[in-house]
Amino acid sequence: MARDPLRVEVVSADRLVWSADAINVIxxxxxxxxxxxxxxxxVMAALAPCAxxxxxxxxxxxxxxVDGGFISVAHGRVSILSQAAVLGHEVGLEEAxxxxxxxxxxxxxxQADDQELHRLRILKAQIRAGEAAAKQAAS
Numbered sequence: 553m554a555r556d557p558l559r560v561e562v563v564s565a566d567r568l569v570w571s572a573d574a575i576n577v578i579x580x581x582x583x584x585x586x587x588x589x590x591x592x593x594x595v596m597a598a599l600a601p602c603a604x605x606x607x608x609x610x611x612x613x614x615x616x617x618v619d620g621g622f623i624s625v626a627h628g629r630v631s632i633l634s635q636a637a638v639l640g641h642e643v644g645l646e647e648a649x650x651x652x653x654x655x656x657x658x659x660x661x662x663q664a665d666d667q668e669l670h671r672l673r674i675l676k677a678q679i680r681a682g683e684a685a686a687k688q689a690a691s
Contacts, residue, residue, distance in 0.1 A: 555589075555590035555591045556590060556628060557573040557574055557575050557590055557609040558573065558574050558575065558577065558588065558589075558590055558592075558628055558629065558630050559571075559573060559574075559628060559629045559630070560572060560573070560574045560577060560606060560629075560630045560632070561629075561630070561631050561632070562604065562616050562618070562632045562634070562637050563631065563632070563633050563634070563637075564634055564635065564636050564637040565634075565635050565636065569616060569637045569638070569639060570606075570614060570616055570637075570639060572608055572609070572614075573608065573609040574606050574607060574608050574609060574630070575589070575590060575607050575608070575609055576588070576589055576605075576606070576607040577604065577605070577606050577607075577623075577630050577632075578604070578605040578606075579599055579602055579604045579605075579618075579623055579632065580599065580600045580602035581597040581598060581599055581600060581623065582597070582598045582599070582600050583597065586623070588623075588625055588630055590628065592625050593625075594625055594626040594627075595623075595624070595625045596622065596623070596624045596625075597622065597623050598620070598621075598622055599618055599620050599621045599622060599623055599632070599634065600620060600673070601617075601618065601619050601620050601670070601673040601674045601676075601677045602617075602618060602677050603615050603616070603617050603640075603677045603678075603680035603681040603684065604616045604617075604618055604632060605684070612688075613684070613688055614639070614640070615639075615640040615680070615681040615684040615685060616632070616637055616638070616639055616640065616681060617637065617638050617640070617643065617674070617677040617678040617680070617681035617682075618632060618634035618636070618637045618677065619634055619635055619636045619637070619674045619677075620634060620635070621633045621634030621635060621637075622634075636674075638678060638681065639681070639685070640681035640682050640683075640684050640685025640686075640688075641682075641685040641686075641689070643678045643679070643681055643682030643685070644682075645679065645682045645683065645686070648675050648678050648679050648682065649679060651671075651675055652672060652675040652676060652679060655668055655669075655671060655672040655675065656672060659672060
């Protein structure tokens with residue numbers, strides 16, 4: 553028996569980033585990866601900075617970079633709430649790669665503080681989302 557698709561909304565502090573029906577959502581919580589399919593049991597979890605992968609009801613893929621936040625699943629709805637979230641095609645890949653390279657060097661040398669390490673995790677999520685969007689656009 554086919555289930556109704558999930559209603560997914562990604563919301564940042566300043567805007568509704570993305571909203572549509574989906575058949576699959578994959579995100580990284582602070583406890584590990586979580587996959588959400590139609591009919592999923594209710595859950596609420598804290599998100600780590602990650603690239604949230606969404607497969608829409610019509611089979612397209614969308615990737616959204618979040619800086620952490622929360623994911624809530626209940627009654628066929630998935631809400632992803634984050635202070636900052638960007639769609640993959642909104643990511644400036646060249647700038648993100650450049651900033652991540654500088655922070656990676658500092659982290660490797662043991663000179664990065666907690667805030668810089670957190671920023672590096674966010675940049676890695678943005679790069680993953682941006683590269684996924686670029687790959688999708690090329691195909």
